[in-house]
Amino acid sequence: MTSLQSGGLSLRNLSKGYALPGRQLSVLNGINLDIEGGSSLAIVGASGSGKTTLLRILAGLEDPDLGGVTIDGTPVRGVGTERAVIFQEPRLLPWLTVLDNVAFGLEVRGTPRTEALERARHYIRLVGLSDFAGVWPRQLSGGMAQRVGIARALTVQPRILLLDEPFGALDAMTRLVMQEELVRIWCEEKVTMIVVTHDLEEAIYLADQVLVLPKGDGTPRLIETNLPRPRDRTSPAFVRQREALLREFGLH
Ligand SMILES: Nc1ncnc2c1ncn2[C@@H]1O[C@H](COP(=O)(O)OP(=O)(O)OP(=O)(O)O)[C@@H](O)[C@H]1O
Numbered sequence: 001m002t003s004l005q006s007g008g009l010s011l012r013n014l015s016k017g018y019a020l021p022g023r024q025l026s027v028l029n030g031i032n033l034d035i036e037g038g039s040s041l042a043i044v045g046a047s048g049s050g051k052t053t054l055l056r057i058l059a060g061l062e063d064p065d066l067g068g069v070t071i072d073g074t075p076v077r078g079v080g081t082e083r084a085v086i087f088q089e090p091r092l093l094p095w096l097t098v099l100d101n102v103a104f105g106l107e108v109r110g111t112p113r114t115e116a117l118e119r120a121r122h123y124i125r126l127v128g129l130s131d132f133a134g135v136w137p138r139q140l141s142g143g144m145a146q147r148v149g150i151a152r153a154l155t156v157q158p159r160i161l162l163l164d165e166p167f168g169a170l171d172a173m174t175r176l177v178m179q180e181e182l183v184r185i186w187c188e189e190k191v192t193m194i195v196v197t198h199d200l201e202e203a204i205y206l207a208d209q210v211l212v213l214p215k216g217d218g219t220p221r222l223i224e225t226n227l228p229r230p231r232d233r234t235s236p237a238f239v240r241q242r243e244a245l246l247r248e249f250g251l252h
């Protein structure tokens with residue numbers, strides 16, 4: 001099998017439900033989707049529609065009830081080094097400096113310290129924090145801490161970056177800056193990016209394709225964004241995409 005770029009995912013008939021007291025809750029109902037290596041996908045949907053559940057399955061933190069996921073043709077079983085996950089909170093280790101937080105993932109995998117630090121410095125530079133390598137997590141702003149989280153995820157050189165509401169805890173201005181940064185990093189690193197967000201504008205700004213999860217038994221919808229980059233949030237094409245996405249939710 002030939003693939004132009006690694007990090008491609010296939011989801012086949014992916015289904016997941018949970019047993020709640022007195023009833024069975026069906027969350028994901030037979031999702032089929034191909035995600036090209038190096039592309040970006042945003043997952044949107046109402047609260048409770050299963051966005052986090054889907055991301056956790058892709059991360060290997062949760063098993064589907066039915067169906068499965070393959071990465072470059074290999075079935076996903078549990079977590080793997082080709083995937084890195086970024087949550088809403090960066091979860092930095094408070095007793096380590098920024099540099100050591102970023103190097104940590106490599107060091108636990110046995111990378112010699114000098115090499116780990118060198119790679120960590122490279123990614124700290126990539127997220128624009130070279131002047132803060134020696135500081136403690138408590139001395140960072142929310143946006144800076146999330147950048148450290150991104151650098152830490154990238155140092156282990158994953159093929160796939162999975163993000164669950166990565167900027168959900170940030171103020172609106174910082175959020176816009178971080179979206180730009182993330183697109184720049186995604187272009188430079190050529191990773192596949194899958195990002196959960198409830199912010200429709202963020203979804204269109206970041207992603208090549210937007211997966212809209214229905215709440216309940218409906219069928220998920222896939223929308224191609226097809227806008228030139230860098231994306232201009234004020235352009236008529238962008239605004240039209242946003243309106244189309246709002247209509248998916250019955251809002252205008
Ligand atoms: N471990 C679990 N046990 C039982 N039910 C669960 C579990 N995890 C999630 N659920 C249920 O699955 C549904 C989907 O949850 P999920 O966290 O995936 O939603 P979400 O789309 O990420 O929502 P939000 O936008 O609020 O983060 C919810 O109804 C939730 O109650």
Ligand SMILES: [Mg+2]
Pocket residue numbers: 051052053
């Ligand atoms: Mg969620």
